[in-house]
Amino acid sequence: MLAKRIIPCLDVRDGKVVKGINFVDIKEVGDPAECAIAYDAQGADEIVFLDITATHEGRGTMAEVVRKTAKHVFVPLTVGGGIRGVEDFRALLRAGADKVSVNSAAIKNPELISEAAAQFGSQCVVVAIDAKGDGAGRYRVHIHGGRIDTGLDAAEWAREAERRGAGEILLTSMDTDGTKNGFDLAMLNAICAAVRIPVIASGGGGKISDFTEVFRETDADAALAASIFHYGELSVMDVKTELARAGIPVRLL
Amino acid sequence: MIAIVDYGAGNLFSVKNALDFLGFESAITSERAALSRADKLILPGVGAFPDAMRKLEAAGLSEVIAREAERKPLLGICLGMQLLFDWGFEFEKTRGLGLIAGRVDLIEAPGLKIPHIGWSDVKRAASCPLSRGVKEGDRLYFVHSYKAVTDMRHIALYAEYGDLVPGLVFRGNVFGCQFHPEKSGAVGLGVLRNFCELE
Numbered sequence: 001m002l003a004k005r006i007i008p009c010l011d012v013r014d015g016k017v018v019k020g021i022n023f024v025d026i027k028e029v030g031d032p033a034e035c036a037i038a039y040d041a042q043g044a045d046e047i048v049f050l051d052i053t054a055t056h057e058g059r060g061t062m063a064e065v066v067r068k069t070a071k072h073v074f075v076p077l078t079v080g081g082g083i084r085g086v087e088d089f090r091a092l093l094r095a096g097a098d099k100v101s102v103n104s105a106a107i108k109n110p111e112l113i114s115e116a117a118a119q120f121g122s123q124c125v126v127v128a129i130d131a132k133g134d135g136a137g138r139y140r141v142h143i144h145g146g147r148i149d150t151g152l153d154a155a156e157w158a159r160e161a162e163r164r165g166a167g168e169i170l171l172t173s174m175d176t177d178g179t180k181n182g183f184d185l186a187m188l189n190a191i192c193a194a195v196r197i198p199v200i201a202s203g204g205g206g207k208i209s210d211f212t213e214v215f216r217e218t219d220a221d222a223a224l225a226a227s228i229f230h231y232g233e234l235s236v237m238d239v240k241t242e243l244a245r246a247g248i249p250v251r252l253l
Numbered sequence: 254m255i256a257i258v259d260y261g262a263g264n265l266f267s268v269k270n271a272l273d274f275l276g277f278e279s280a281i282t283s284e285r286a287a288l289s290r291a292d293k294l295i296l297p298g299v300g301a302f303p304d305a306m307r308k309l310e311a312a313g314l315s316e317v318i319a320r321e322a323e324r325k326p327l328l329g330i331c332l333g334m335q336l337l338f339d340w341g342f343e344f345e346k347t348r349g350l351g352l353i354a355g356r357v358d359l360i361e362a363p364g365l366k367i368p369h370i371g372w373s374d375v376k377r378a379a380s381c382p383l384s385r386g387v388k389e390g391d392r393l394y395f396v397h398s399y400k401a402v403t404d405m406r407h408i409a410l411y412a413e414y415g416d417l418v419p420g421l422v423f424r425g426n427v428f429g430c431q432f433h434p435e436k437s438g439a440v441g442l443g444v445l446r447n448f449c450e451l452e
Contacts, residue, residue: 001373001374001413002369002371002372002373002414003371003372003373003374003392005371005372040438045371045372070266070267070270071270071273071274072274074270074271074274074435074436074437074438074439074441074442075394075436075437075438076394076396076433076436093264094266095266096264096266096267096270098264098267098436120299120300121299121300121301121332122368122398123299123368123370123396123397124299167368167370167396168370196366196367197366197367197368198366198368198370198371221366221370221371222371249374251372251392251438253438253439
C-alpha cells in the first residue's frame with residue numbers, strides 16, 4: 001500500500017530558511033541544506049524548498065541551495081517560488097531538484113505546464129494552488145503570495161493543470177494557512193474529487209491530530225507543513241509514528 | 254568506473270550524487286568509447302518512452318548499450334528500466350532495447366491515482382543480488398504511470414498498485430529499478446551499493 005507522505009517545507013529567502021506566518025511577518029533562521037539533512041534523518045518523505053520572495057525580488061540563490069542539499073539528501077526534493085519559465089525548471093532540475101512547483105506563472109501562462117511536462121516529464125511538474133473559500137463551497141485561486149484574487153475556480157484550475165500534464169497538485173488553503181487549526185478538509189475534498197493526480201495538503205497543520213484527520217477525512221496523498229517542524233514542536237517521525245498507530249500507511253525508518 | 258549514460262533525458266545528477274555519497278567513482282557521459290571502457294553502466298531516465306528511445310538512437314547509444322550489456326552490469330532506472338524491455342506502449346508502440354523479455358504498459362489501477370507517486374512497500378520474488386538487504390515491507394520511492402509486464406522469474410521486487418508493479422527486474426547482468434534507488438533513502442542506497450559492488 002502506498003504510504004501517505006509527510007513533507008516538511010522550508011521557506012527560503014536569499015539562501016536562508018525563514019518561516020512566514022500567513023505569508024507576511026518573516027523571521028530568519030538557519031541553513032536550508034542543514035535543515036533538509038535534519039528532516040531527512042527524521043524520516044521526511046520529501047522536502048520542499050519554497051523561495052518565498054522570488055516573485056518580487058528576482059531569483060535568489062536557490063540553485064546553489066539545491067546543489068548543496070542534493071549531495072546529502074536522498075529523498076525527493078521539490079523547489080518552488082518565483083518559477084517563470086521552462087528555463088527555471090531546467091536550471092533547478094540540473095541542480096538536483098526532482099520536482100519544480102509552479103504557481104503564479106502557470107496562471108499567467110498555462111502553456112508553461114504543458115511545455116515543462118513535455119520537456120521534463122509530468123513527474124517533475126507540481127502545480128501549486130493557493131485558494132480561498134467563498135463561503136459557498138467554491139474556492140478561488142489567488143496568486144502572488146495570496147495578494148491577488150484571480151477569480152479562477154480552484155477545482156477547474158486543478159483539472160486544467162492535470163489535463164496539461166501536471167504530476168501533482170500542491171493545495172494551500174489561505175483560510176487555514178498559519179492558523180495551526182488543522183487542514184482545510186472541505187477544500188481538499190473538493191479538489192481531490194476534481195482530479196486523479198495526487199494532491200498534497202498544505203496550510204493549517206499544527207498538531208499531530210491534524211495529520212491523522214487530513215488522511216482520514218480526505219483523499220490527500222501527502223501533507224505539507226513548515227513551522228511545526230521548523231520550530232521543533234514536532235518531529236516528522238512523531239507525526240508518522242502516530243499515523244502508523246492510527247492505521248494510516250506511512251514509511252517508518 | 255561507472256558510466257551514467259547521458260542521452261538528454263533524466264536526472265543524471267541525482268544518480269551521480271548518490272554514487273559520490275556511496276564512494277563509487279562515476280562519470281556522466283554520452284561518449285560511446287567511455288561506455289565501452291566503463292566497468293558498469295547506469296541508464297537513468299525520466300520522461301516518455303518514445304522520446305527517450307529516439308534520443309538514444311539519435312546519439313548512437315542503443316546499440317552500444319545492448320552490446321556492452323552482454324559483458325558488464327547494466328542498471329536502468331525508472332524510464333531507463335522500462336527501456337530494457339522489448340516494447341513500450343506509451344503514446345505509441347515503440348521498440349525498446351530488448352534486453353529483458355516483456356513490455357511496458359499503462360498502470361491499470363481503477364480508483365487509484367495515476368501517476369503512482371510515492372513510497373510503496375515491496376514484496377520479494379526471484380532471488381537477485383541487487384535486492385540483498387531489502388526486506389518485505391520496505392518502502393521505495395516510485396514515480397511512474399507505466400509499468401513493466403514480464404515473467405515472474407525476472408522480478409526480484411514488486412509493489413502492488415492496482416495490480417503487480419515490478420520494482421526490481423533482472424536478467425543475467427541486466428538490472429532495472431522502477432523505483433528511484435537514488436531517492437529512496439537508505440534502502441534505495443543499499444540497492445545502488447549492491448549494484449556498484451557487483452563483480
